[in-house]
Structure formats: C-alpha cells, structure tokens
Amino acid sequence: MTARRRSAGARYEARWGLAFVLPCFLLFLAFRFGPAVVGTLLGFFEYTVGDSPTFVGLDNFQRMLHDPLFWQALKVTVIYTVLYLPLSVGVSVGLALLVRRSFRGVRLFRSIFFLPVITSLVLAATIFTWLFSSSGPLGELIGGSWLASPVLVIPALVIVSVWSRFGYGMLIVLARLQDLPRELEEAALSDGAGPWQRFRYVVLPQLRSAIFFLAVIETTNSFQVFDLVYVMTSGGPGRSSYTLVMDLYDQGFxxxxxxxxxxLGVALFVLTLFVALIQRLLIGRAK
Incomplete structure (x- = not known):
C-alpha cells in the first residue's frame, strides 16, 4: 500500500513538473524551429516586403543555379573553409599540447588563450582592420593593405577568424588529452620513441574523435561566416571575400x-548538412 502511494505521488509530481516545463519547451520549439520552417517554406515563394507571397515552386532554386553571384560566393566560402579549417584545428591541437602539462602559471596561459573567444568579434575585427591596412603594422610588411588585395583578403580574414576561435578548440582537445592514460606515452618513451613518434602513433589516434568533432563545428562556423566579413571588407574588393551569407544578407535586407x-538559406543548410554527414561517416569509419 505504501509503495502504491509513493508511485502515485511520484506520478503526480512528474505531471506538475511537466506542466511547469511545457510552456518553456513550447516557446523553445516556436522560436528555435519556427523560423527555420517558415524560412524553408518561404524559399518556394516569391515575396518582398509589402507584397503578398506568390508560390513559384522551384523557381528560386533554378535561379540560384544560374546566378553567377551565387557561384562566386560559394567559391569564396569554400576557399575560406579550406584555408581556415586545417589552420584552426592545427593551432588548437598545438596549444592544447603546450598547456597540457601542469606547471606554474598553466591556468593563466589557458585563460589568456581562451580570451579571444569571449572578446567581441566586431571590436576585434575593427582593430584588425587597422592592423591590416596600409598604415597598420601588418600592412607595412607588404607595403599595402591586405584587405585591398584580392589575393590576401581571404588569408587576412582566416587569420582573424583563427585568432577568435582557437581557444574554443583548444579546450575541446585539452579535455580529451586529460583523459588519455599516461601509461601509453610512458611505454612508448621507454621503447625509445621520440616526441613526434609519441604524438603520431600514441596521442593522435586517441584524439581522432575530438579532432573530427572540432572539424564539424569549425566547418559549420566557416560556412556561416558573416560578421567578420561585414565589418572588415563588406565582401570586397571586387567580391573577393563575398561569402554565401553575405549574398543571403544582401538579397534579404x-x-x-x-x-x-x-x-539561399536552404542551400546553405543543405551544404552544411552534407559536409557534416561526410565527416560523421569518417568518424564512424575511424571508430
């Protein structure tokens, strides 16, 4: 009898708990998935502000395939991602290895390395715009502005983006490094393995899942780059840094x-999902 009363009381408390959580959950669904659903449906309509939407089917997507500006933005986005992803992951792994060991001041160094992540990207982009200008110290190295060069503008954006994100990746890799058994490295050291051999054959295989997770996150972030480009170049010079999200912004606003x-938003989502699924398959195959 007592067990039944406890079970009934637990169900009663669970129902009240669900009743309190349900409004927040519904608001989360409405504001999280509602705009995504509406935006996807809107891609099948011709709609401008002040006019009623007109269903056009796949006309917008066919227009996209024949739009040279879309292909230019896609090329810039892919080039940016190809440059950004290995550099970001490599810097994150390298710094995680540096601050892995316990020594005096290691927490201070970890905090300093993470500081760019919580720094306003708009503020940082404004400062880097001056640094890369013809009158800035980095611009003086090449005798001109990085941001005015069609060749150097994307590397400049990649440098700023890596600076703003490597602290996050460092923490992801560092968390995995803390779980690695030290006995494996000690056994390799006793067998005469050098630092590179220990990293390549002992540490790196254990970091595979963390690195691929970081690759998925950073790939998604690179496909969605906007604020950095908007503040530093606005897509110039001559659309040399004009990304997909910049194209989406111009078309919409x-x-x-x-x-x-x-x-364009639907195409960007499909592209990001496609790349993420490929990386997920690689993770599964590695496991």
Whole structure:
C-alpha cells in the first residue's frame, strides 16, 4: 500500500513538473524551429516586403543555379573553409599540447588563450582592420593593405577568424588529452620513441574523435561566416571575400527579395548538412 502511494505521488509530481516545463519547451520549439520552417517554406515563394507571397515552386532554386553571384560566393566560402579549417584545428591541437602539462602559471596561459573567444568579434575585427591596412603594422610588411588585395583578403580574414576561435578548440582537445592514460606515452618513451613518434602513433589516434568533432563545428562556423566579413571588407574588393551569407544578407535586407534569400538559406543548410554527414561517416569509419 505504501509503495502504491509513493508511485502515485511520484506520478503526480512528474505531471506538475511537466506542466511547469511545457510552456518553456513550447516557446523553445516556436522560436528555435519556427523560423527555420517558415524560412524553408518561404524559399518556394516569391515575396518582398509589402507584397503578398506568390508560390513559384522551384523557381528560386533554378535561379540560384544560374546566378553567377551565387557561384562566386560559394567559391569564396569554400576557399575560406579550406584555408581556415586545417589552420584552426592545427593551432588548437598545438596549444592544447603546450598547456597540457601542469606547471606554474598553466591556468593563466589557458585563460589568456581562451580570451579571444569571449572578446567581441566586431571590436576585434575593427582593430584588425587597422592592423591590416596600409598604415597598420601588418600592412607595412607588404607595403599595402591586405584587405585591398584580392589575393590576401581571404588569408587576412582566416587569420582573424583563427585568432577568435582557437581557444574554443583548444579546450575541446585539452579535455580529451586529460583523459588519455599516461601509461601509453610512458611505454612508448621507454621503447625509445621520440616526441613526434609519441604524438603520431600514441596521442593522435586517441584524439581522432575530438579532432573530427572540432572539424564539424569549425566547418559549420566557416560556412556561416558573416560578421567578420561585414565589418572588415563588406565582401570586397571586387567580391573577393563575398561569402554565401553575405549574398543571403544582401538579397534579404538590401534588395528585400526574401523568397530568394530564403532559398539561399536552404542551400546553405543543405551544404552544411552534407559536409557534416561526410565527416560523421569518417568518424564512424575511424571508430
């Protein structure tokens, strides 16, 4: 009898708990997935601010395939990602290895390395804009502005983006490094393995899952780069740094072609999901 009363009391408390959580959960669904669903549907309509939407089917997506600006933005985004991803992951792994050991001041160094992550990217981009300008110290190294060069503008953006993100990746890799058994490295050291051999054959295989997780996160972040480009170059010079999200922004908030902008958003989501699935397959195969 006592057990039944306890069970009934537990169910009663669970129902009240669900009743209190349900409004927040519904708001989360509405504001998290509602805009995504509406934006996806809007891609099949022709819609501008002030006019009623008109269903056009796949016309926006066909227009996208024949739009040279879309392909230019896609090329810039891919080049940016190809440059950014290995550099970001490599710097994150290298710094995680540096601050892995316990020594005096290691927590201070970890905090300093993580500081760019919590720094305002708009503020940092404004400062780096001056650094890369013809009058800045980095611009004086090449005798001109990085951001005015079609060749150097993307590397400049990559440098700033890596600076702002490597602290996050460092923590991801460092968390995995803390779980590695030291006995494996000690056994390799006793067998005469050098630092590179220990890293390549002992540490790196254990970091595979963390590195691929970081690769998925950073790939998604690189496909969605906007604020950095908007502040530093606005897509210039000559659309040399014009990314997909910049194209989406211009179509939606400059030309108010919300239907086509939504179609660009759908294409960006599909592209990001496709790359993430490929990386997920690589993770599964590695396991």
């Amino acid at each position: 400059k030309y108010f072609d919300l239907g086509y902008a939504s179609a």
